[in-house]
Amino acid sequence: MAPSDISTRLTRALQENAPVGPGIEPHLQAVIFESAAHPGRLIRARLVHAACIAHGLEESSAERLACAIEYFHLASLLLDDLPCMDDAQTRRGRPCPHRVHGDASTILASLAFINRAYALANLSFAPQPPAVRIAAHACLDACLGTSGLVGGQALDLRFAEGAGDARAVTVVAVRKTAALFWLAVVFPALLAQPSPDELRALKALCLYWGLAYQALDDLDDIPASSGDTGKTSGRDRLLQRPNLALALGVPAARTRLERLARQATATVTRLEQTHSRWAYLAEFHRTFFIGQVSTLLDAASLRAA
Amino acid sequence: MAPSDISTRLTRALQENAPVGPGIEPHLQAVIFESAAHPGRLIRARLVHAACIAHGLEESSAERLACAIEYFHLASLLLDDLPCMDDAQTRRGRPCPHRVHGDASTILASLAFINRAYALANLSFAPQPPAVRIAAHACLDACLGTSGLVGGQALDLRFAEGAGDARAVTVVAVRKTAALFWLAVVFPALLAQPSPDELRALKALCLYWGLAYQALDDLDDIPASSGDTGKTSGRDRLLQRPNLALALGVPAARTRLERLARQATATVTRLEQTHSRWAYLAEFHRTFFIGQVSTLLDAASLRAA
Numbered sequence: 001m002a003p004s005d006i007s008t009r010l011t012r013a014l015q016e017n018a019p020v021g022p023g024i025e026p027h028l029q030a031v032i033f034e035s036a037a038h039p040g041r042l043i044r045a046r047l048v049h050a051a052c053i054a055h056g057l058e059e060s061s062a063e064r065l066a067c068a069i070e071y072f073h074l075a076s077l078l079l080d081d082l083p084c085m086d087d088a089q090t091r092r093g094r095p096c097p098h099r100v101h102g103d104a105s106t107i108l109a110s111l112a113f114i115n116r117a118y119a120l121a122n123l124s125f126a127p128q129p130p131a132v133r134i135a136a137h138a139c140l141d142a143c144l145g146t147s148g149l150v151g152g153q154a155l156d157l158r159f160a161e162g163a164g165d166a167r168a169v170t171v172v173a174v175r176k177t178a179a180l181f182w183l184a185v186v187f188p189a190l191l192a193q194p195s196p197d198e199l200r201a202l203k204a205l206c207l208y209w210g211l212a213y214q215a216l217d218d219l220d221d222i223p224a225s226s227g228d229t230g231k232t233s234g235r236d237r238l239l240q241r242p243n244l245a246l247a248l249g250v251p252a253a254r255t256r257l258e259r260l261a262r263q264a265t266a267t268v269t270r271l272e273q274t275h276s277r278w279a280y281l282a283e284f285h286r287t288f289f290i291g292q293v294s295t296l297l298d299a300a301s302l303r304a305a
Numbered sequence: 306m307a308p309s310d311i312s313t314r315l316t317r318a319l320q321e322n323a324p325v326g327p328g329i330e331p332h333l334q335a336v337i338f339e340s341a342a343h344p345g346r347l348i349r350a351r352l353v354h355a356a357c358i359a360h361g362l363e364e365s366s367a368e369r370l371a372c373a374i375e376y377f378h379l380a381s382l383l384l385d386d387l388p389c390m391d392d393a394q395t396r397r398g399r400p401c402p403h404r405v406h407g408d409a410s411t412i413l414a415s416l417a418f419i420n421r422a423y424a425l426a427n428l429s430f431a432p433q434p435p436a437v438r439i440a441a442h443a444c445l446d447a448c449l450g451t452s453g454l455v456g457g458q459a460l461d462l463r464f465a466e467g468a469g470d471a472r473a474v475t476v477v478a479v480r481k482t483a484a485l486f487w488l489a490v491v492f493p494a495l496l497a498q499p500s501p502d503e504l505r506a507l508k509a510l511c512l513y514w515g516l517a518y519q520a521l522d523d524l525d526d527i528p529a530s531s532g533d534t535g536k537t538s539g540r541d542r543l544l545q546r547p548n549l550a551l552a553l554g555v556p557a558a559r560t561r562l563e564r565l566a567r568q569a570t571a572t573v574t575r576l577e578q579t580h581s582r583w584a585y586l587a588e589f590h591r592t593f594f595i596g597q598v599s600t601l602l603d604a605a606s607l608r609a610a
Contacts, residue, residue, distance in 0.1 A: 028459040
């Protein structure tokens with residue numbers, strides 16, 4: 001399927017599976033509908049969808065699992081933007097929902113997305129053998145809980161109370177950004193019952209991708225290197241939040257990004273050589289990831305020239 | 306097992322299963338530990354534990370499922386008390402966690418409890434046949450999502466924008482309080498693969514118990530009829546929140562409470578006659594529910610005398 005077809009289908013699926021129903025309070029419904037209708041680039045949903053198809057799930061089940069992971073992501077964005085967290089004003093070029101519908105409706109919409117995400121994920125894994133289902137539940141617990149997204153966000157918010165060095169920045173990036181890739185890569189890969197070697201490689205890939213994406217985001221947050229991402233920028237310094245480019249300097253952060261990209265390339269190549277069922281990861285890496293890294297590094301080089 | 310033994314075991318299980326781990330941010334950990342260590346009367350956890358034992362689960366699995374439901378409940382209390390929601394100052398006689406550790410840590414702790422609750426619930430249901438697991442996932446979605454707790458809280462907060470009559474009060478109580486009983490009664494009962502008639506009776510019982518408990522809580526919130534519950538009282542009128550005693554008047558609310566208690570008694574009696582596996586519900590109803598209703602009605606009568 002062409003990428004644009006997939007995006008269209010996933011965008012429709014996100015609206016169809018949204019947690020709304022009869023008698024829902026209008027503000028809550030508005031936050032849910034607006035969030036589901038403006039889902040960004042769907043990187044994680046497309047990765048999950050590709051994994052599910054590669055691992056033999058039917059289209060409807062693949063879409064459900066893709067929606068599940070995207071809903072977890074959406075929920076984390078809604079909460080991260082709250083005044084008591086990042087106090088963001090805009091997201092994806094639009095006013096944040098809490099500014100339009102209030103904090104309470106935004107928190108409740110986030111919970112509704114999480115709840116529906118669990119329902120969809122559980123449904124997609126329901127026909128699997130017990131060992132796969134138990135591994136899947138443990139994976140969600142690790143990625144979403146205090147060792148993953150929730151724990152990462154807590155460290156992120158209290159970053160100013162810690163050492164503030166590159167190591168502390170990396171710990172937050174592992175728990176937040178790498179955990180989201182883990183959800184999008186390792187979680188659906190459990191359907192294929194990967195070998196221990198494959199599982200190790202998949203986890204390493206998530207680490208490289210996650211840290212690289214966070215480095216991209218951090219470089220993007222530095223006003224001098226920022227493009228128009230539709231997000232509030234330059235806030236990491238202001239809010240004393242973890243930022244690799246602030247901790248290491250822009251040149252060293254760029255060097256690290258290049259190294260992470262090379263490590264990711266080596267890992268997907270190894271996975272692809274192990275088994276053709278991992279070809280979708282190499283495809284994603286080449287068409288999407290490398291493109292993004294190159295664009296940022298080229299743009300920075302042009303500005304430096 | 307004696308009630309006090311069960312409470313001790315469940316309190317310990319709540320702390321042992323709490324979503325904390327290495328490298329957790331200290332404020333997040335404090336909210337989680339303090340919440341898990343002061344869990345209130347454990348009504349729902351004890352109901353779930355009794356159900357699991359009656360339906361053949363092992364002690365460790367019964368404790369896990371009891372913790373899961375109590376964590377969902379704990380999470381909803383943490384969020385309900387936030388300044389953007391009920392703006393409560395105290396809960397269970399202690400300052401609310403958001404007043405000590407901030408809103409962000411409280412929201413993240415709530416998410417950590419929800420995430421761990423799903424992990425525990427999924428683990429307890431993992432050995433069940435597919436139909437039971439699918440019914441269990443659908444039950445969680447219905448109880449926790451926009452048709453349950455999340456949707457009820459959204460309607461609760463915007464209650465002042467609606468009709469404000471007894472019907473609107475009841476809609477909120479069904480989605481919030483009855484949904485929590487549904488989680489504590491219908492959800493573990495799925496382990497017993499109840500007949501359609503039994504399932505209908507269980508759902509009716511949750512409705513009667515839920516509405517009765519909400520009526521008790523509403524009467525308790527009226528300062529003239531309030532005891533010392535460790536919660537902030539008299540807030541429903543102040544915050545224009547749904548309260549049956551405000552919508553109907555205290556005498557009519559008491560009459561309704563008495564009717565609900567009679568309906569619940571008739572339902573547990575019928576269930577007990579259908580099959581001995583429902584005896585724990587009749588036991589709970591007689592020793593706990595009827596006691597609570599009588600205490601409140603007697604106290605009100607004494608004051609009226």
